[in-house]
Amino acid sequence: MSTFDLSPAEIQRKVEALGPWFHNLDLNGISTAPSHFLGNYPTTKWERFADAIPQDMSGRAVLDIGCNAGFYSIEMKRRGAARVLGIDTDEEYLEQARFAAQVKALDIEFARMSVYEVGSLGEKFDMVLFLGVLYHLRHPLLALDLIYEHVADDILLFQSMLRGSMEAMPLKENYDFWTTELFNRDGFPKMHFIEHKFAGDWTNWWIPNRACVEALLRSAGFLIIGHPEQEVYVCRRAERPYAVETVDPAGRRAND
Ligand SMILES: C[S@@+](CC[C@H](N)C(=O)[O-])C[C@H]1O[C@@H](n2cnc3c(N)ncnc32)[C@H](O)[C@@H]1O
Numbered sequence: 001m002s003t004f005d006l007s008p009a010e011i012q013r014k015v016e017a018l019g020p021w022f023h024n025l026d027l028n029g030i031s032t033a034p035s036h037f038l039g040n041y042p043t044t045k046w047e048r049f050a051d052a053i054p055q056d057m058s059g060r061a062v063l064d065i066g067c068n069a070g071f072y073s074i075e076m077k078r079r080g081a082a083r084v085l086g087i088d089t090d091e092e093y094l095e096q097a098r099f100a101a102q103v104k105a106l107d108i109e110f111a112r113m114s115v116y117e118v119g120s121l122g123e124k125f126d127m128v129l130f131l132g133v134l135y136h137l138r139h140p141l142l143a144l145d146l147i148y149e150h151v152a153d154d155i156l157l158f159q160s161m162l163r164g165s166m167e168a169m170p171l172k173e174n175y176d177f178w179t180t181e182l183f184n185r186d187g188f189p190k191m192h193f194i195e196h197k198f199a200g201d202w203t204n205w206w207i208p209n210r211a212c213v214e215a216l217l218r219s220a221g222f223l224i225i226g227h228p229e230q231e232v233y234v235c236r237r238a239e240r241p242y243a244v245e246t247v248d249p250a251g252r253r254a255n256d
Contacts, residue, residue, distance in 0.1 A: 011103065018096045023069035027103045032069065032096070042071050045159075045229070050075075052228035053127075053157065057081040060126040063151055065115050066133035070097030070108065076127070077106045085125075087113040115143045124153035131159040131232075134213075136203045140191075144220035145246045148237065156222050156235040164190055164209030166230070171215070189215040220244075 006014070011030045015021070024033035024040055033041070058080035064073040067086030077084045086108060088094050094110050101108045113120075115133060128151055134140045147156065169187030182188055189212035198204035208216065217224055217235055221244075226234030 006103070014099060018092070018099060021069055021096055022093070023071040023096070023100075025069060025071060025074075025100050027100060032100075045232075046071070046075065049228040049232045052226050052232070052234050053079070055079060057127075061085075061123075062127045062129065063087070063118075063121075063125040064129040064131075065118070065147070066131065066136070067097055067110065067129075068093045068132075070100050070110065072129050072131060073097065073108050073110075074100065074104060074106060076129070077101075077108050081127075084108045085121075086110045087115075087118075089114045116146060118146055119150040121151060123151070125151055126153055127155045127157060128152045129157045131157065132161070134158075134160045134216075135205065135207050138205050140206050140208075141216060141220065142246070144216060144222070145244055148221045148240070149246045152222075152237045154237055156217075156233075156237065158213075158217060158222075158233045158235060159229075159231045160213050161204075161207055162210055162213060162231055163192060163207045166210045168211040168214055171211075187211050 008029060011027050015027065015030055015032050019032070021032040023042060024031055024036045038044070056079060057076055060081050061083040062073070062076045062081045062085070064076065064084065064086040067073050067088050070086055073084045073086040086097055087110070088097070089112065091112055094112055097110045101110070115137070116139070128147055130147060134143065137143050165186035167187035169185060175182060189209065191206045191208040191212045193206055194204050196202065198207065214224060214233070217233060219241065221238055221240035222235035223238035224233050225236050228234065
């Protein structure tokens with residue numbers, strides 16, 4: 001029997017066996033996370049920025065970094081993307097993603113891989129999704145640098161949890177050494193380090209404010225071309241402002 005022939009009761013059993021789920025997907029009428037603490041997540045989030053992405057993605061290659069159970073990979077494939085590759089470090093989430101794609105009869109590749117390893121793909125993508133992952137990383141700027149260097153060919157769709165001020169003040173090219181008051185300003189870039197847990201999750205390490213997330217994106221070489229939702233940015237790969245040296249985890253420098 002193929003996965004597509006599964007009865008609702010069989011899908012329900014498999015969904016329970018693969019749980020708990022972070023993505024609430026609708027698998028032939030079965031919800032994977034009906035009691036999600038954020039509501040019908042990520043559908044409610046996606047609805048707020050879905051119009052910022054082309055309806056027709058045909059011919060495009062998409063990399064979904066931190067794909068989880070594949071909600072966004074599925075949406076990109078439904079828009080006709082030629083190739084969708086979802087990567088995640090968590091094999092249990094990848095199992096969910098593979099099952100969801102099978103139930104929906106969508107041809108999506110999923111692989112266990114960290115954002116720090118994207119250099120090993122040896123391939124660039126028309127669109128890179130980097131949604132809800134930055135604050136789970138101990139080395140967030142390294143991840144953005146590696147995405148820029150190795151996999152982003154054009155568009156980066158980015159989302160981060162944000163805390164602190166939503167003001168982003170204009171930044172000067174330079175500040176002299178004796179500047180102190182600046183660091184108390186709400187609109188100056190700040191990233192909050194979480195030593196222990198946030199929302200019961202020890203993998204939440206850094207939570208930026210709005211000014212910081214925008215500065216990180218620019219610093220990594222991404223031009224912000226859209227801000228369709230409070231936490232979501234549409235970026236285009238642009239010139240890097242400085243000669244950033246990126247060393248990947250295998251110890252190779254970007255230009256080696
Ligand atoms: C909050 S979820 C976001 C899922 C999805 N991108 C979304 O926006 O709904 C974070 C995901 O990032 C994955 N993740 C954490 N660290 C990662 C890493 N170093 N490389 C790739 N994925 C990672 C987690 O396993 C999890 O699936």
